[in-house]
Amino acid sequence: MSRTFVGMPPFPSAAREALGDTQLRHNLAHATGVIRDKRARLVEEQGDLWEPLRLAGAAVKQRALDDLATHLEQLEASLTAAGATVHWARDAEEACRVVASVARSHGVDEVVKVKSMATAEIELNEHLEADGIAAWETDLAELIVQLGEDLPSHILVPAIHRNRAEIREIFLRRMAAVGRPAPVDLTDEPEVLAAAAREHLREKFLRAKVGVSGANFAVAETGTLVVVESEGNGRMCLTLPEVLVSVVGIEKVVPTFAELDPLLRLLPRSSTGERMNPYTSMWTGPAAPDGTADGPQEVHVVLLDNGRTRALADDTGRQALRCIRCSACLNVCPVYERTGGHAYGSVYPGPIGAILNPLLTGTGVDEQTDSLPYASTLCGACFEACPVRIDIPEVLVHLRSKVVDGHRGDRPPKAETVAMRAAGWAFADASRLGLVEKASGLSGRVLARLSRTTLPWGRPAAGRLPGPAAAWTGARDLPAPPAESFRGWWDRTDGGRAEGER
Amino acid sequence: MSGRTPARDEILGRVRSALAGVEPTHEPVLAPSAVHDPMPTHEQVVDLFAERVADYRAVVDRVAAADLPGHLAGLFAPTERVVVPPGLDGDLLAAVPTPVADAHPTGSGLTAADLDATDAVLTTATVGIAETGTIVLDHGPGQGRRALTLVPDRHVCVVRADQVVPDVPDAMAPLGGSIAAGRPLTWISGPSATSDIELTRVEGVHGPRTLHVVLVE
Ligand code: SF4
Numbered sequence: 001m002s003r004t005f006v007g008m009p010p011f012p013s014a015a016r017e018a019l020g021d022t023q024l025r026h027n028l029a030h031a032t033g034v035i036r037d038k039r040a041r042l043v044e045e046q047g048d049l050w051e052p053l054r055l056a057g058a059a060v061k062q063r064a065l066d067d068l069a070t071h072l073e074q075l076e077a078s079l080t081a082a083g084a085t086v087h088w089a090r091d092a093e094e095a096c097r098v099v100a101s102v103a104r105s106h107g108v109d110e111v112v113k114v115k116s117m118a119t120a121e122i123e124l125n126e127h128l129e130a131d132g133i134a135a136w137e138t139d140l141a142e143l144i145v146q147l148g149e150d151l152p153s154h155i156l157v158p159a160i161h162r163n164r165a166e167i168r169e170i171f172l173r174r175m176a177a178v179g180r181p182a183p184v185d186l187t188d189e190p191e192v193l194a195a196a197a198r199e200h201l202r203e204k205f206l207r208a209k210v211g212v213s214g215a216n217f218a219v220a221e222t223g224t225l226v227v228v229e230s231e232g233n234g235r236m237c238l239t240l241p242e243v244l245v246s247v248v249g250i251e252k253v254v255p256t257f258a259e260l261d262p263l264l265r266l267l268p269r270s271s272t273g274e275r276m277n278p279y280t281s282m283w284t285g286p287a288a289p290d291g292t293a294d295g296p297q298e299v300h301v302v303l304l305d306n307g308r309t310r311a312l313a314d315d316t317g318r319q320a321l322r323c324i325r326c327s328a329c330l331n332v333c334p335v336y337e338r339t340g341g342h343a344y345g346s347v348y349p350g351p352i353g354a355i356l357n358p359l360l361t362g363t364g365v366d367e368q369t370d371s372l373p374y375a376s377t378l379c380g381a382c383f384e385a386c387p388v389r390i391d392i393p394e395v396l397v398h399l400r401s402k403v404v405d406g407h408r409g410d411r412p413p414k415a416e417t418v419a420m421r422a423a424g425w426a427f428a429d430a431s432r433l434g435l436v437e438k439a440s441g442l443s444g445r446v447l448a449r450l451s452r453t454t455l456p457w458g459r460p461a462a463g464r465l466p467g468p469a470a471a472w473t474g475a476r477d478l479p480a481p482p483a484e485s486f487r488g489w490w491d492r493t494d495g496g497r498a499e500g501e502r
Numbered sequence: 503m504s505g506r507t508p509a510r511d512e513i514l515g516r517v518r519s520a521l522a523g524v525e526p527t528h529e530p531v532l533a534p535s536a537v538h539d540p541m542p543t544h545e546q547v548v549d550l551f552a553e554r555v556a557d558y559r560a561v562v563d564r565v566a567a568a569d570l571p572g573h574l575a576g577l578f579a580p581t582e583r584v585v586v587p588p589g590l591d592g593d594l595l596a597a598v599p600t601p602v603a604d605a606h607p608t609g610s611g612l613t614a615a616d617l618d619a620t621d622a623v624l625t626t627a628t629v630g631i632a633e634t635g636t637i638v639l640d641h642g643p644g645q646g647r648r649a650l651t652l653v654p655d656r657h658v659c660v661v662r663a664d665q666v667v668p669d670v671p672d673a674m675a676p677l678g679g680s681i682a683a684g685r686p687l688t689w690i691s692g693p694s695a696t697s698d699i700e701l702t703r704v705e706g707v708h709g710p711r712t713l714h715v716v717l718v719e
Contacts, residue, residue: 232707257677
């Protein structure tokens with residue numbers, strides 16, 4: 001498999017391929033099930049506190065976004081006062097250039113990295129590699145993905161599509177070429193595999209001059225960056241190198257230190273299903289109280305736009321920038337559970353990816369992105385799970401209307417084709433997705449009904465479907481979703497292949 | 503670079519125009535705390551802390567203040583090389599048979615390779631959080647630079663019962679003071695862990711593989 005998402009097939013055909021991969025489907029179902037149960041237990045433990053906590057988390061992030069320019073200027077000022085160097089990057093290219101130039105100015109040919117969605121989004125590793133700088137991923141799953149020359153399939157457990165035997169194979173075959181080899185007697189016990197990764201990476205941590213990270217939060221008031229993690233590789237990257245570069249999306253701002261509170265309570269419970277993740281690091285520039293140095297003495301922060309201001313300008317879509325990348329919405333999504341992350345063709349998979357990618361890149365740019373808002377059944381489970389209450393179904397419906405609007409002049413309308421192909425897939429399982437058809441927004445009759453009734457999860461639908469979508473549906477009487485079962489469809493079409501590129 | 507650049511001005515300009523007409527909220531958001539009826543006693547909060555730390559498969563010992571030196575002395579083998587941070591209380595220091603000091607006034611103390619050759623580290627903490635079983639270090643006196651509690655394979659951490667608060671919101675005020683003073687914070691909830699291989703939990707990937715909390719009452 002190629003290591004880039006560019007040129008990947010749009011969601012429906014990629015989903016068909018993924019559906020055929022039994023191992024992937026099995027692993028994903030297991031993973032999402034386990035994490036879902038752990039999360040559910042902890043949400044229950046929080047009882048009546050959970051809803052107010054979600055509201056508070058949403059309010060903190062919304063408050064940060066609603067006055068983002070002010071908070072960003074404050075963040076810049078407090079970071080600078082703490083001795084950090086602040087860079088601004090309009091796009092991926094600009095951000096990668098900053099990181100590469102910092103690395104080059106120290107004459108290094110390698111950096112150690114802690115897993116970060118932002119650096120994956122800008123394809124930093126590929127960029128650095130082209131510049132002759134090796135970027136070592138240090139998160140165990142990312143290491144597996146990197147050594148396997150593969151793509152991550154899940155925000156939280158990116159290597160969930162690999163089983164232990166495959167991981168052993170990858171370690172034995174690939175570790176020696178890039179550093180300390182795996183022991184020859186390596187077994188496929190998870191403890192043994194983790195110990196091999198510890199030894200392999202420790203060598204890199206101890207000699208690394210430059211570390212690269214993202215940040216889960218950036219506190220405007222104090223200039224404090226926060227990294228939430230499990231394995232300790234983050235602490236290694238943030239502490240041992242002499243130089244640290246952090247690539248931070250501008251939406252990561254939190255106004256005050258105290259307002260981290262609800263987010264720190266929501267994130268681990270929603271993400272890994274733990275009361276608290278093993279390690280959270282907070283640091284404020286290279287500042288050294290009492291004259292003692294602690295950690296990297298040269299600290300750079302790259303504030304990244306790369307489409308975020310485009311998302312910010314969308315009144316309905318803006319809320320997607322509240323996302324704290326917990327992946328709870330992935331774990332509850334019936335579409336994601338069946339297809340896995342690769343089918344979304346982006347570093348942001350699942351329900352959040354279905355809205356975030358079109359919001360960041362804009363609709364009408366490419367077919368892949370335009371198909372994403374249809375990679376959903378609008379069942380509403382993602383909204384219920386989201387710790388910062390992003391109304392993903394609302395944004396999906398909004399984006400569908402934008403996709404459709406953008407393609408109104410096409411003949412035949414490309415988006416419609418895409419939509420119908422997606423629908424053919426998503427609705428094939430009539431038993432599982434029973435409620436869905438009423439809310440899909442893909443049937444003209446249903447769409448018309450929606451605009452004057454309520455959605456199945458009980459919130460009013462009025463006003464959700466702006467003019468252009470109504471016009472589009474008014475012009476065509478679309479077929480209702482098929483009543484055929486998923487298994488029946490699967491058998492009839494040979495796992496979707498027989499339907500071809502209809 | 504810090505200071506005005508075309509990229510900075512353009513991004514801030516895009517942000518401002520994207521948000522034209524949006525009313526900012528100036529009041530910080532205050533998140534809710536759990537309400538228990540009756541409110542738990544401090545003793546119960548400390549019990550919960552001990553239980554929740556142990557939940558992460560960390561070792562928890564509860565000792566009376568008078569017994570602390572004797573108890574600590576029993577935790578370290580004579581040959582064990584134990585890192586001791588600057589500012590560690592004399593009583594604690596005396597309990598370590600083979601201390602390795604990180605006391606360089608310039609801050610350029612033990613190197614990462616030096617630390618890799620040690621066996622354990624002994625520190626105090628700033629706050630303990632009961633609900634989540636978390637200890638927080640602000641790396642002040644007695645706690646050491648961040649690397650000290652990261653590279654050695656065993657972390658023995660002394661937490662006083664009066665440092666334990668019920669939940670995360672209660673910890674924000676004391677920790678806010680540390681942040682305002684420019685200190686980093688490390689929140690530790692059990693030993694490092696991964697579930698990246700078939701979701702099987704494995705303890706001790708990169709940090710200390712053993713976390714040993716000594717709770718002093
Ligand atoms: S959209 Fe919500 S549930 Fe999904 S990853 Fe983001 S914060 Fe988590």
